[in-house]
Amino acid sequence: MHRHQAKPYDRVPTMEPYEEEEDDDDFIRRQIKIQKDYLEEQDQSLEQLSDSVLRLGHMSLEIGKEIETQNKMISDLDDDMDTAVTSLDIVTAKTKELIKKTGGFKWFLLIVFLVVLLLVLILLLLWT
Secondary structure, three states, X not given: OOOOOOOHHHHOOOOOOOXXXXXXXXXXXXXXXXXXXXXXHHHHHHHHHHHHHHHHXXXXXXXXXXXXXXXXXXXXXHHHXXXXXXXXXXXXXXXXXXXXHOOOHHHHHHHHHHHHHHHHHHHHHHHO
């Protein structure tokens, strides 16, 4: 089946054959009314289009504000991550220094094991 697609000029009324008894003034009035109706329809369409454009404008402004807010949040998060990485590097360096001062890795592991054991015993004591 072939569907007929409407074209913009399909809506233009076809002119009926001019009858001699038809008064020229009636013909002109009818044509003016038809033109006014089309202008009103176009005005309504333009108002709807204008409303849509205004809504899109407001939405784009809100999206822009949201993007600015999220960019600030990301920047703050990046700064916090840099601070955390720097702090972690300092703790790692101090831990390595502590391992060297305490006599090596074996002693460090023993201390870590004893601290974990102490925490487990405290937790068991609190739960019972």
